[in-house]
Amino acid sequence: MPIENCIAHWYDNDIRFDLMTRYLKPCAGEKIFELIEPVEDTKGNNGEPGKLIVTNLRIIWQSQKYPKINLSIGYNPITSISIKSATSKLRGMTESLHILAKTKSSRYEFIFTNLVVDHNRLFPVVLGVHRAYIQSKPYREIKMRSAMIVSNKKLQMLQQEQICEQISGVWNLSSDQGNLGSFFITNVRVVWFAAANELFNASIPFLQIAEIKVRDSKFGKALVIETTEFGGNYILGFRIDPKEKLQSVYKSLLSIHDTYMAYPEFGVEFNPDTIDAEIEQERKDRLHKAITEEVEEIDENPELASDAFAAYFADGYTGESQNLPRRQIVYSEELGLAIEKPKDGFTLQQLWEVIPSY
Template identity: 50%
Template sequence: MAAELWEDRQVRFDIPISAMQLRPGEKIIDRLEAIEDTKGNNGDRGRLVVSNLRIIWHCIAMPRVNLSIGYSTIINITTKTAQSKSRGGGASAMFVLTRFNNTRFEFIFTNLIPGSPRLFTSIIAVHRAYETSKLYRDLKLRGALIQNKNLNILPLEQVYDKVAGVWNLSSDQGNLGTFFITNVRVVWHANLNEGFNVSIPYLQMKSVKVRDSKFGQALVIETSASSGAYVLGFRLDPSEKLQETAKQIVSLNKIYGNCPIFGIEFELEELVEDPDQLTIAPTQDDIEIETVEGQGDVMAAYFADGSKRTDGEPVYSPELGLAIEKLKEGFTIKGLWEVIEQ
């Protein structure tokens, strides 16, 4: 099984150079020079790399100062004016609000080249493509997966096999259904109810084995912790069919692990002619810096709610009729709902 995917699901600060390199299946879509991390490293010239899984920013002078922002953590992206030391005053900047480990982080990126909109268009478009392709990466229960007994095929998906007579062992009596085995996932649906189904991407499979159960031998698919750590059992008769199906899923899972398909497809209208420009330049990793103790200091600059890490004291709000976190001095419920145009 491939290493568990973290690049699109985490926010990391000052990661090792090795973690900045692309994992299998990760592709660079755009690379922008002269980008400033205005909130955390104001005044430092940096490079921003847009991949199909995350945003990577690093300081040109010191690549160890860097950020990795997974698309799954992004709450919203807006454009406002920020004060940049490099630009010498106010400049149009991209504000990225994220949430990771129950903490909100805000990042501000400013393009040091005036009049260039690519910073905003690339990231917003790729993030939208990520949000609309979750079935490639996430386990889905009872979704709109089947129509008229046929699988709703994803754009990059190929169906390799359709296996009838598959019992789902999630209930005492079992449910008879059908497998669709593709190049990116395994989908099962009940024959009598198409809405009773499950889509299991290879990306989320922790193990695939044949085990004994109270129903006899069964195909057992265990999913990753990030997808809920499900243990899904299926029975197929005869035994030869069970073994053959299990072998096929294991084989396709291995092939997928060598070259994952994440489903995020996006091409720039103006492609960079030199492919070397769409790579992360190798950097000599000759200095070991211990960042564990100081990690809080690094993160503090990006806290979206000041420097607090825990929720504040709960108080009753007569306006909302429920308990809320105590507001900071000078803030009102009405004010928090207002949108101020910049």
């Protein structure tokens, strides 16, 4: 199946450089909210105009002159968005969008400058969409023991969510004796909660469901929901009596899951034409904070400004600790000197290139 017709779990969960064009196209359920150009990648390609695409899952920047030079920044790794002063080769000293992001082992910094004078949509659009992404996590993430059930055993509904079916008498088989509860099946997730304790619950988005099946267990026939690797590789078992009811719920879940996978809903809602005063005030507050507080800087080396990793990667930072040993010292026959061993996958020639080779 073509990549643009698949749900790509990494789109919002990863940071990738210099992707092939087909990976810049929207996946199923991905919506483009805004296209802004020209925008300079001031951190990695200072002086190079490009286009910046804001979707419901990520930010994409692509060079106008060299389309193979591009960025895909998922919203999930982003740790902060602010506005700071930056020196652009095309606009001089100006305020720019500053993004810090962290993956499992690395930290990155991105700076984008809108090259259209007196045009500030870049700031409120990115801020607004990222905020909408953070607020819509139940669409995409498995939640356990959260306050999703309100009084009178009603489900706290998400925007764009509709209840398809409510089923009582559902046993959760996570313990030896099982726990009796109920199902809410909606158009975006399956929610189970215990009858005796509503805080004992689970919300499982269809996005994270890898397989739904019926199989034997020590409790008899059970409905089994297996989640994806991104969803934690959980195997969740439920017993529903009688068997006819079990089969009915099983078929309903399969049908709704298939529909969801064909037309996924990620829950990120944003209308770029209605940027309100609240978002504008947030922009001003962030700008004031960036000016009045010290911001941790990541050294820039203009000689490496076009190298994808050297420009954005904060070397020496992995995981949660920065107290790490220096890399191994090796002898370089090319230079006739002792140097730190380059990171795996890199050569000295690549580190010295101004424009990467393809």
